[in-house]
Amino acid sequence: MDNLLVAEAVSKKFGDFKALNDVSIAVPKGSIFGLLGPNGAGKTTLIRIINQITMPDTGRVMLDGKALHQEHIKDIGYLPEERGLYKSMKVGEQALYLAQLKGMSKAEAKQRLKYWFDKLEIGDWWNKKIQELSKGQAQKIQFVVTVLHRPKLLIFDEPFSGFDPINANLIKDEILQLRDEGATVIFSTHRMESVEELCDHIALINKSNKILDGKLTDIQRQYKxxxxxxxxxxxxxxxxxxxxxxxxxxxxxxxxxxxxxxxxxxxxxxxxxxxxxxxxxxxxxxxxxxxxxxxxxxxxxxxxxxxx
Amino acid sequence: MTVLSPLIMIALIAVVAYLTQLNNNKKRSISVLDQTGLLEEVFQNTDNTTYNYLTNSSLEEAKVLVKAQEDYGLLYIPKQVDSTSASKGIIFYSEESPSLTVMSSLERSLEKKMTDLELESNGVDLDMINSSRISIDIAQETFSGETTSKIDNVLKLAFGGMAGYLLFMFIIIYGNMIMRSVIEEKTSRIIEVIISSVKPIQLMMGKIIGTSLAGITQFIIWIILGGVLMTVVSAIFGISIIDMHTPQQEIMQQAVQSPEFESKLKLGFMAFQNLPIANLIVAFMFFFVGGYLLYSSLYAAIGAAVDNETDTQQFMMPILMPLILAVYVGVFTVIEDPHGTVSTVFSFIPFTSPVVMLMRIPFGVPIWQQLLSLALLIGTFVFTVWFAAKIYRVGILMYGKKPSYKELYKWLKY
Structure with a gap:
């Protein structure tokens, strides 16, 4: 199977602290890849390296067979764990701005936003400010903004935090649908039941090292x-x-x-x-x-x- | 707020102007009980004050009378025994304590008249004194033959000071704005979403440039709107802010009417022409941009290093110190000697050079000095932007405790 994203022997140090030690992962195209690990294991550092927010000290990351490059920004949609929006900016304006940062034209962004806002039944929020919305509502906007530019690779860090069960389910279904439409998803979470429901592959990172990876069913067979x-x-x-x-x-x-x-x-x-x-x-x-x-x-x- | 601020400012000025006028328009009459009989024409009635001389009454009667008339007050000048005691015994009676301007105007008038009387009584011819009064005005000329004047220096100082001060204000106001906006992006946690789309340095530079353009736009709106409103307000209320009756303005008016003024005006105009205008404008642009970028990148770094505004104090001091020092050095040493050692040195140190150099330039600074100073400024600016970008890149993703300087140093190596 083709791998969309391959990280080879990635290491990263912050001062004396080793955040990642020789970590390699391979994310198959069209899969949902669970990136698991305890708090502070180095998951977020790895995700930031994939997003070119931080540069690795050694090792390299390939997306679709090419070394990571500025151009890849529009191929990735990233929903960070620490997320937020400009509080006093209107929903529509803000979504358009963020979409344009990802290289979409204004007209295209508007059209896609309309599609998503209708789909999630949030069309009447267009002129509201973020601070007028509840946390869960703001999360929905954040989700739309992440997937709007139809990236090949979607990275969700704790996507369900802040959602009630109904909306969490809604978002889960959207993620599955995006996968079916051809997107590859990296999914980082502590909620193991959602890992079982969603993930095809997992990698487990602990104390800066990858200690386990593979197809979820294979791993389960191995551990039975x-x-x-x-x-x-x-x-x-x-x-x-x-x-x-x-x-x-x-x-x-x-x-x-x-x-x-x-x-x-x-x-x-x-x-x-x-x-x-x-x-x-x-x-x-x-x-x-x-x-x-x-x-x-x-x-x-x-x-x-x-x-x- | 952009549009509202000048409105509020103008409204405030109009109110103050109106109140001042109201205050000055109060008619007051002052009674004078002059027992010497020598001071009859000393006090001239003005628009607001009328003087009436009381004759043939005792002090007690006069006091009762003045109080009954509700006059502003009673000036009592007792009969003098001899001229040396002239300054004693003069009393102003009033209901409440009189205003400072009224008292000093009374004192001035009395002083002049009594001095004249004293001189005359000693046999001095007043006309001779007046005709032999000589006023000296030393003409200035450079060796190359250009006429200069004292107005020159005042004008140069005004121009330089204005340019330097403008930069100072601009840095403080918009530097803070940049810092707050960085902190806002951190606290609202949108920062990670944004920097997955743009590079941190692009975001930082965009913020600095964007904020300064917004600042310049705001300045221009204020100036235009302020000018328009000022005209409108003066037309509506009939308050001409320029001819407000203040003592200074009266002096000004007298000066304008004097024949000397015309020649002074001419000199002033010449002085203006003597200013190195082209140099001033070009240097202003370069030093303004350089100085602004230097400081605002540091402000951005501070914003990135902390989580909230209360934590910024510790890092603000090292930025504000050189800036304030620059303004003080500029104001005090440049007046004293624009080409002295202190002002020259400070016009080369990158953190003070934008302000100090801008203040010096109207006095004529050799081009090589300007270029050297600018080169140092640009070099430092490139360094601080690099430095700030490092701090910024790491800082925007750091939450929690306030970093120490030691930790900031470590961030440079991440």
Missing amino acids: TNTFEVGLQTADVDGVTRAIRDRFEVLPATFKNLNDDLKLNVKLNGGATSNDLLTFLTSKAEVHHFVEVIPSASDIFIETVKNN
């Missing part, structure tokens, strides 16, 4: 523990439990469901397959629930950061 959630209906709860314990490793159940008499997490060791477990279970009781436990992004995040 061969554990299955099992829900059974039986009259003899104690007997069945004892029987399972004798053959398999049993962990406390973490899932919820309504009418099972016995809930267990069963871990398979030493070459046992899920079919072995299932055959054993059906011989003992009636199986109502049987699901493989997929490690959540959150679990992977916590585990790798802890072990690092």
Whole structure:
């Protein structure tokens, strides 16, 4: 698969502090790439380097096969974590100004703005000042301004902060639609549930180093523990439990469901397959629930950061 | 505010002018009880003040009378025993304490008359004194034959001072504006959105140039609007601000009527022609732009280094000091000797040179000095812009604690 953005061995020092140490990432075209890491890990520095706000000390960044260049500014749309707008400027005027900074013509910007304002049903804000809007409303404007010039690469740093669940969903759908229309998205967040929902690929940065990257499903496969959630209906709860314990490793159940008499997490060791477990279970009781436990992004995040 | 400010200013001037006129228009009558009988024609009635002489009454009667008439006051001049005691015993009675101008005008009139009387009584011929009074006016000429005059120096000082002061004001007002606008972009957090589209140095220079153009536009609007409004206001209220009755203006009027004035006017005009006008205009543009850019880039750097305006104080001092020093050096040493060591040295130091050099130029500064000073200024300006751009680039993305000078130094290396 083609990579839209490739960062090779990027390092950056601020004084004595090493913000990035030899970090390489590759963002496939048309993917949603999750850039994860604890606070202060170096995510924002990497994003700023991609935006040519800061220059790397060593290493290089290629966009679409070419080393980063002034011209690439209009190919990138960036929604920073620390974001804001001119408070006393009118919404429309401001959006036009920011669009023109990205190289759009005024007429084109106006037309595109109209499309987006209609889509998000915010057309009547055109002549309002930012300070008259709520935080969530201002965030919507900010989102529109970020994607307006149809950049190849979209970078969202905590895009959902400040949104209520309804609007967060709306923005999530817009991001997915943009991806479907061909944009590539780099997505930086702490909210792991949105990572699972959105991201195809992830990279995990901790203490200035990249410690993990790849396709999310591959990583999950790599981190899975061969554990299955099992829900059974039986009259003899104690007997069945004892029987399972004798053959398999049993962990406390973490899932919820309504009418099972016995809930267990069963871990398979030493070459046992899920079919072995299932055959054993059906011989003992009636199986109502049987699901493989997929490690959540959150679990992977916590585990790798802890072990690092 | 751009349009409103001159309106408010003019309204204020009109009100002050009107009030002054109202105050001066108050008619007052002053009674004079002159027991010497010698001072009859000393006090001349003017538009606002009438004097009436009381005769054949005692002091007590006069006081009662004046109070009953509600006069402004009573001037009592007792009979003199001899001339040495002439200055004693003269009293002004009034309800409230009299105005300073009234008192000094009374004193002046009395002094002149009594001095004359005293001289006469000592056998001095007054006419002789008046006719032998000689006024000296030393003509000035340069070795190359150009006529100059004292007015020359005054005019030069006025021009230089105006240019220097204008630059000083411009730097302070618009430098602050730049600083505030940088802080605003930081606190509203739009800065990162903007610098993902333009380079920090482009943003900084754009801000400096944009703000100064806005400033110049504002100045021009003020001057035009102010001029128009001034004319309109004087026409409507019939208050001519120029002929307001103040003592200074009366003196001016007398001077204008005197025959000497015409020749002085001619000299003044010549002095104006003697000014190195072309040099002044060209130098003004270069030093103004250079000085402004030098300081405003520093203001931008300060704005970037801090999070809010209250934190700027620490960094403002090092900027304001040389600027204020420049104005003081300019005002005090350039008057004293425009080509003296102090003023010459300060007209080369880049942080003071724009102001001091602008003040010196009307007095004629050799071209090589101007060029050298300008070259130093441009060199320093390039350096400060580089320096400010470094601070700016790092500072705009730094939030939280106020940086120390040591940290600012570190930023230069990021």
